[in-house]
Amino acid sequence: MKKITVYCGSNKGKNAIFSQGAVALANEMIKRDLSLVYGAGNVGLMGVIADAMLAADKKVYGVIPQKLVDIEVAHQGCTELTVVETMRDRKWLMAEKGDGFIAMPGGIGTFEELFEIMTLNQLAYIRKPLALYNLNGYYDGLLKFLQHAVTEGFLHQAQLDLLIVGDNPAEILDKMAAFEPKYIDKWEVK
Template sequence: MRICIFCGSNSGFDPQFVDEARELGRVLAANRIGLVYGGASVGLMGAVADAVLAHGGEAIGVIPEALVDKEIAHHGLSDLRVVGSMHERKALMADLSDAFVALPGGMGTLEEMFEVLTWAQLGFHSKPCAVYNIGGFFDTLLAFLDQLVATGFVKSQHRDMVRVAHSASALLDRLREDAPVVVSKWHDVPSTGGPAPRKGR
């Protein structure tokens, strides 16, 4: 099994972010779960990868050629794959992984996580998705997802696809839970029969 980790190429201001990223790396290696991530040697990305490697685990990095210098590619990985674009990066990371987890990070982290959630919502994959809510980092985002449900833009079943954990061990337990029931994204289109909805967000 391999888990794709989305997280910051910065470390953030709270030392707990780095500490928990390292702990997650240790837990992944101890459970013989491979890491797939963005290939950087810095920030939380580097912290989780270094911890996996330090404990004898597998760490696969995927990075666009244009970011090899900017994100300081990690050349000590089990496997570093340099690709041509961000689109190729995300597609390859998804193909290599059995689950997706977001740690604290910035816009790129959120964009990557919401893309795989959208794919799950549309039925393009059934791989579990989770957030590692270190120090309540994702609390306001999770509240906003509840608002999307309350205002009719997201179904509760799709909101429930976002599994939440506050420790590395609990995270693995959440990822092992049964897949959610697959339902149509659209409120106003019948589940069977009727015109097919247009694809899109």
């Protein structure tokens, strides 16, 4: 892994621990000489992680739709800033550029990106590790719901097991580095 795509909020959240967690993740990526791929925002947790990476002279690849450039949220300090037409283009390019994915706390956009990568991995369109950075228990409710989906027969445990979950950046990146994708040739339909 050389480039990690990080999905995170365009807001910082109400608790300073989220910004601290973004810096902690950046510091661990810096220590491992990893580059950042992200949504190119200069606001929220997106701006926090990008600024931390750039301050250490690490490569930051931003991908952003023109509409967001127009409202002045593009981070002009990115090593490489790619402007695309649509959010769909943005998500696909971010998926292509990254060797692995981490979803930090965020909102609807982060949730959408998380589930898209889960789907792409499940269907073997990609074979890359995906981690949920469960900082301060942010995703506890979602994890409970995903387990409920398994219990109710709408999600296979093997699909859920592809998701790496943790609250420590070093452990998350270690698990991502050791990731061995396990794909089921035929999903059992009930």
